[in-house]
Amino acid sequence: MTAGGRVIPIRRLEPAASAEDTQLSDAALVAACAVGDSAALGVLFDRHHRGVYAFLSRLAGTDERDLDDLVQATFLQALRSAKRYRGDAPVHRWLFGIAAHIVSHHVRSEIRRKSFQTRLAVHPRRLPTEPSVHAERGQLIDRVRRAVDDLPHKQKVVYVMCELEEMSGVDVAKVLGMREGTVWRLLYQARVALRSALERRQA
Amino acid sequence: MSCPNPVALSRALVAGVDDRLRAHLDTCARCSEELAAHAAIVGATRQLPTFDPSEDHARNVRVSLIRTARTQAPAARPRVVWGFAAAGVLAAAAVLAFVVLREPEPRPMQAASRGTIMPQEGAALLRIGNAPDEVVRIAHGTVSVKVAKLERGERFRVMTGDAELELHDGACDVTVERDHLHTVRVIAGQVILRAQGAPPRTLQAGERWQVELAVAEEPTVPTAHAPPPSKPARKPATKSITIKPTPSAPTTAKRPIELLFEEGWATLAAGNASGAAAIFERAAKSAPNDPLAEDAWFWRASALARAKSPAAANALDAFIARYPNSPRLGEASAMLGWLVIDSDLDRAEKLFKAAAADRVGAVRASANKGLAAIEQRRKRR
Numbered sequence: 001m002t003a004g005g006r007v008i009p010i011r012r013l014e015p016a017a018s019a020e021d022t023q024l025s026d027a028a029l030v031a032a033c034a035v036g037d038s039a040a041l042g043v044l045f046d047r048h049h050r051g052v053y054a055f056l057s058r059l060a061g062t063d064e065r066d067l068d069d070l071v072q073a074t075f076l077q078a079l080r081s082a083k084r085y086r087g088d089a090p091v092h093r094w095l096f097g098i099a100a101h102i103v104s105h106h107v108r109s110e111i112r113r114k115s116f117q118t119r120l121a122v123h124p125r126r127l128p129t130e131p132s133v134h135a136e137r138g139q140l141i142d143r144v145r146r147a148v149d150d151l152p153h154k155q156k157v158v159y160v161m162c163e164l165e166e167m168s169g170v171d172v173a174k175v176l177g178m179r180e181g182t183v184w185r186l187l188y189q190a191r192v193a194l195r196s197a198l199e200r201r202q203a
Numbered sequence: 204m205s206c207p208n209p210v211a212l213s214r215a216l217v218a219g220v221d222d223r224l225r226a227h228l229d230t231c232a233r234c235s236e237e238l239a240a241h242a243a244i245v246g247a248t249r250q251l252p253t254f255d256p257s258e259d260h261a262r263n264v265r266v267s268l269i270r271t272a273r274t275q276a277p278a279a280r281p282r283v284v285w286g287f288a289a290a291g292v293l294a295a296a297a298v299l300a301f302v303v304l305r306e307p308e309p310r311p312m313q314a315a316s317r318g319t320i321m322p323q324e325g326a327a328l329l330r331i332g333n334a335p336d337e338v339v340r341i342a343h344g345t346v347s348v349k350v351a352k353l354e355r356g357e358r359f360r361v362m363t364g365d366a367e368l369e370l371h372d373g374a375c376d377v378t379v380e381r382d383h384l385h386t387v388r389v390i391a392g393q394v395i396l397r398a399q400g401a402p403p404r405t406l407q408a409g410e411r412w413q414v415e416l417a418v419a420e421e422p423t424v425p426t427a428h429a430p431p432p433s434k435p436a437r438k439p440a441t442k443s444i445t446i447k448p449t450p451s452a453p454t455t456a457k458r459p460i461e462l463l464f465e466e467g468w469a470t471l472a473a474g475n476a477s478g479a480a481a482i483f484e485r486a487a488k489s490a491p492n493d494p495l496a497e498d499a500w501f502w503r504a505s506a507l508a509r510a511k512s513p514a515a516a517n518a519l520d521a522f523i524a525r526y527p528n529s530p531r532l533g534e535a536s537a538m539l540g541w542l543v544i545d546s547d548l549d550r551a552e553k554l555f556k557a558a559a560a561d562r563v564g565a566v567r568a569s570a571n572k573g574l575a576a577i578e579q580r581r582k583r584r
Binding site for chain 2: 039043046049054068168169184195198
C-alpha cells in the first residue's frame, strides 16, 4: 500500500503479509485466556493438542477416553492458570507442566482405579497390537511401556520431559517447580529403574 | 579425571558431553558402557507409540472443552471505581507488556511493539500490522490499549469497520460492536479519532466518546471499567457521527452465529485463514437472514483471499452480487480487483473504479493504486 500506512482489509492481499506476521503469539493467547476468552483457549487447543496428547499418552499409561479427559482437564486448568503465566517457559512446555500436575494430583488415582478394574476383567489394550510379523519388536515395546508405566510419577515425568520431549533440565525445573539438581537426580533414578526393570523382564 | 558421579554421567546424555568428560570416556570402559546402556534405553523408549487424535476426535474434544470452559467461566469482573479504572488498565497493560516483551522466541528483524492490548472476554481482534506501523483490527468486544511514547516514523492505530483511532503515548478502552466503533474511553494521553463521515477529532484523557444511536435512550454497553452510578458521569465528548444501532441489543447469551463469528476471528487471528473461512461460512449459513451473516460472508471471502485460496475470487464475486448495498462493497471490489489484475485488466479496472469512490480513505487509496498499476501495465504493452 502507500507510504501513509497499511490498512487492513486491503493489506491482506499484499504478499509481504505472511500468516506468521499476523499470528497472535502463544503468549498473547494465554493473555486472552487470562481474561476468560474461551475462543483463545480454542486456538491454544488447536495449536497444542497434539503435543499434549503425545505427552500424556507417554506419561499417563491410560486409554483413549481417559486421555481425552486428561487433555481437557489440562486446557481447562490452563485457562484458570493463565493469569500466572509469566513467559518463563514456552507455552507448550508450560502446558506439559500443567498436564503433569493434573495427572499427579487430580486424576491419577481415578485412572489407576479404572485401570485396575479393567485389568481384572480383560488384559489392557492401550495401543493397537503390533502385527505378528513384528511380534518381537512388539514384545519389546510392550516391555518398555510397562517399565515406563511402573516408574514413580515424578521420575516418569522428568524422564518423559527430558528424554522424550527433549526439554532442557532448566525448562523441566521451571515447569515442575523444582530445582535443576532434583531434575538430574530424578532422571538418573528413572534410568536406573528402567534399566533394572527391562533386565528383569528380559530374564 | 576420575569417574564422574552417576547423576552427572546421566545428566550428560541430556545436557551434552563436555571435552573433559569425552576424554574420560575414551579411557574408561565402565563409564562408556554405563552411558551406552542409558542411551540404549532412551532409544527403546523413544520407539513407544503415542496417541495421535484424528481431526474428528480432536474436534469433538475441542467442542466439549469450549462448552465446559464457558460454563465454568469466572464471574464478570466487578465494576471498579473510575478513579481506579485507569490504574487497573495500566497495571493490566503492564502485565501484558511484561508477558509480550518476554516472549521466549521473538521474531528477528522485527521492531518491538510499542503498544499493549488487553482483550476483554469475548473480544475478537487481530494484530494486522507490526512496528513501526502497528495496526490492531477489532471486530467485536472491548479492548484496553496502551501505547508507549512513539519515535519518529512510528504509528499505532486501532481500526474498526468504520473508524480509526491513532494513539501516541496514551491509553484507552475501545468497545466495538460487530465491526462498528461504539465507545472510546481515553484513560491517558490523547487519541485521534477518525470516524466515518466526520472530521478527525482529538479526545483527551478522561473523555469518553460514544456513537450516537439513532434510537434514543439506547443503553450504553457496559465495559469492565465503567464508572459506578454513584460517581458523576464525565461530560461525554460531542457526538459526531450517527450509525444505526445493530438490530438486536447486546445480550448476555450470545447467539450461535455470534459465537461462530468470534471463533472465526480467533482462528483468523491464529493465522489459520482457511479454517477461519470455513467457520465464517458456517456462521453465515447458521442464520442467513441475520445482519451478521453479511459480515460473515465478507470475512469468509477475506480469509480465503488471505489464504491465497483459488476460491477467494468467487467468494468476493458472490459477496458483491449478494450485497450490492453493503458498506463493504468498496473493500470487496478492491480486493477482487487485486486478485484479478494479472488475468483480466479490464475487469480489475472496473472493480477499482467502483472502489475508488468508497467512503474509506484506505480503500480509495488502494483502488487508485490499482488503477495506476493498470495504467502502467497498459503502457508497458
